[in-house]
Amino acid sequence: MNAPDPPGSPVFQDKAFLLLVVAISLAFAWILWPFFGAVFWATVMAIMFAPLYRWLLRSMRQRRALSALASVAIIVVIVILPAAAISSLLINEGMSVYERIQSGELDFGRYVQQVLGVLPPWATSLMDRFGLTNFSAVQERLSGGVTRGIRFLAAHALNVGQNTFEFVVSFFIMLYMLFFLLRDGGELSRRIGQAIPLQNDLQRGLASKFATVVRATIKGNIVVAIVQGALGGLIFWFLGIHAPVLWAVVMAFLSLLPAVGAGLVWLPVAIYLLATDAIWEGILLIGYGVLVIGLVDNVLRPMLVGKDTKMPDYVVLVSTLGGMAIFGLNGFVIGPVIAAMFIAVWDVVATSREKAESARNPPAPTDGGARRVSRSEDGHETTPQDPLSCVQGEGGGGCREGRADAGAVG
Numbered sequence: 562m563n564a565p566d567p568p569g570s571p572v573f574q575d576k577a578f579l580l581l582v583v584a585i586s587l588a589f590a591w592i593l594w595p596f597f598g599a600v601f602w603a604t605v606m607a608i609m610f611a612p613l614y615r616w617l618l619r620s621m622r623q624r625r626a627l628s629a630l631a632s633v634a635i636i637v638v639i640v641i642l643p644a645a646a647i648s649s650l651l652i653n654e655g656m657s658v659y660e661r662i663q664s665g666e667l668d669f670g671r672y673v674q675q676v677l678g679v680l681p682p683w684a685t686s687l688m689d690r691f692g693l694t695n696f697s698a699v700q701e702r703l704s705g706g707v708t709r710g711i712r713f714l715a716a717h718a719l720n721v722g723q724n725t726f727e728f729v730v731s732f733f734i735m736l737y738m739l740f741f742l743l744r745d746g747g748e749l750s751r752r753i754g755q756a757i758p759l760q761n762d763l764q765r766g767l768a769s770k771f772a773t774v775v776r777a778t779i780k781g782n783i784v785v786a787i788v789q790g791a792l793g794g795l796i797f798w799f800l801g802i803h804a805p806v807l808w809a810v811v812m813a814f815l816s817l818l819p820a821v822g823a824g825l826v827w828l829p830v831a832i833y834l835l836a837t838d839a840i841w842e843g844i845l846l847i848g849y850g851v852l853v854i855g856l857v858d859n860v861l862r863p864m865l866v867g868k869d870t871k872m873p874d875y876v877v878l879v880s881t882l883g884g885m886a887i888f889g890l891n892g893f894v895i896g897p898v899i900a901a902m903f904i905a906v907w908d909v910v911a912t913s914r915e916k917a918e919s920a921r922n923p924p925a926p927t928d929g930g931a932r933r934v935s936r937s938e939d940g941h942e943t944t945p946q947d948p949l950s951c952v953q954g955e956g957g958g959g960c961r962e963g964r965a966d967a968g969a970v971g
Contacts, residue, residue, distance in 0.1 A: 650806045661803075
């Protein structure tokens with residue numbers, strides 16, 4: 562057993578300093594935890610809008626503070642203000658739907674009964690086996706699900722209203738952090754890279770992968786979800802369906818689910834329109850859903866994400882749901898980012914192992930490229946010279962021998 566290091570030894574001092582670094586880092590993270598959401602979204606937006614900042618920096622003659630301030634102003638106008646307006650409309654329409662459910666004006670059981678009334682007998686009997694023809698139970702389940710969703714939105718809206726000061730503080734902390742991350746992000750990333758005990762190539766690879774994955778997650782998931790939700794809400798508004806903004810947000814969230822996505826909303830509505838003799842409206846909604854909403858994912862996602870960073874659909878689904886279950890709304894981004902970094906890190910491990918195996922076991926040389934080595938009488942290794950490239954030495958014996966051999970071969 563090795564003896565413990567004495568307190569004055571360099572090894573003991575290094576271990577003590579490492580323990581101090583870990584303890585101080587954990588204490589700093591604990592202090593920042595109440596504002597984790599603000600710091601997280603400031604980091605995400607700084608990564609997303611770094612190209613905009615660099616373009617403004619070139620246009621403004623390398624004025625970093627002015628370029629960062631202009632970037633923050635643009636982000637507020639094109640991202641934060643529209644998100645606040647949509648959230649306000651969502652809460653208002655959600656409360657309207659909740660009131661209609663409570664008053665009985667919105668009766669899901671009656672809607673299901675109208676759809677079942679136009680179905681063929683075999684379809685009705687099949688649904689009866691699964692208990693889907695029990696209208697009161699169906700209405701109770703649908704109403705309960707919608708009610709829980711509306712209560713969730715109302716609770717969050719009430720929470721924001723009651724904690725207005727905390728919300729305002731977090732909002733301005735996010736903007737403050739965003740300004741400095743844009744202005745000093747390059748220097749900060751270099752300092753962090755110098756402190757992390759990893760090889761430079763590995764650091765650059767992981768940092769590049771992290772930034773690429775964050776941009777891909779935002780563009781490939783959030784942007785596509787927003788586009789699909791907006792298109793769905795537009796067709797619902799055109800057809801006169803109640804609460805189009807609410808259903809647009811629901812379709813945006815469901816678009817994260819592979820294969821089905823927003824179809825879980827517009828397809829039942831199209832079936833209901835067909836069942837209530839709104840034939841052209843139902844056909845229009847089905848065609849619009851398949852040809853417009855459904856193709857957005859197939860067209861936009863490859864353009865925004867790219868083949869190199871796209872994860873399998875099942876990984877996106879599981880990581881998104883798991884991230885939201887652990888981190889709340891922030892998990893919408895954190896989950897896929899952690900999953901992608903997990904894949905990237907293990908890919909680096911596999912690549913490093915392959916390189917190490919190749920270095921330990923180099924490929925054997927072919928016969929055509931191998932050098933023939935002979936051993937002389939005194940035990941030294943000698944390599945025969947090419948007789949055609951022999952150089953005349955002292956006495957010329959070796960060269961004459963080589964030429965004689967060459968003549969023999971010729």
